[in-house]
Amino acid sequence: MERINFAVRARPLSPEDAKTNPWRIADNSILFTIPPNKFNFDRIFSEDCSTFDVYESRMKYIVSAAIGGFNGTIFSYGQTNSGKSHTMRGSSVEPRVIPLAVHDLFDMIQQEMDCEFLLRMSYMEIYNEEINDLLDPERRKMQIHESIERGIFLARL
Template structure:
């Protein structure tokens, strides 16, 4: 079933203040209907842009609210039904992971996936009768091979990663 598979989605974040002050040019275009992203090499305007296809593609004018409703909501709904769910935000520094996951407090349509997911889970828990819930969430950062728990008491503390070897035989 398609809703039970890994989906890869890309989001082109808006330019930040620094990029606007530096008069940076846009080199990315998105065809959301086809889930495609095009990147033009600014030094080779005569060449066609590189084309990439994803399960979903969102451009700068898409709000986090829409991304949550289309991508994360079904996943979180499954979590409220007892299934495990993971959202893995990957990208280089400054690519927009925090912008999408944490979001902005204002405007409300740009609240991040994390606060929306927490609200969704706890509303579901509150509405359920005669049911007990155990809610666990982790928010980890992996950077330069260091792992940190961003929900822990000390977000700068590095976590030890243990590897389990498969049973021989």
């Protein structure tokens, strides 16, 4: 719990992308051929890995820690069309990270009958240097604020 884990989920490549793909996965590393380079991660999930497997392996413990009073963040980063939305939102066929996390939160809360909980969740996007609240489509182009009491924050997120 005391460290940041970096995991990569490789999305399936289109036939065109597969022909010109400059990298390959070996264990928990991504190897680039031109220029030769190697990047190591805590975990790399292959193209055929389900969102459920990614969630169970790397994210469920963050949800569990939140029930224990710790702040937690699931951060999805990548180029446009790299699979972030697929992993976070998924499709109607496959469960995705956000619904899995919310479901687990409420299951864990129901098991803790002697406690009272106050949970806050936000779902935001930073795209082209604009911050958007994804739980309220009216809140677009949000501004970053800073105060001594709260630190750095987004108003109304």
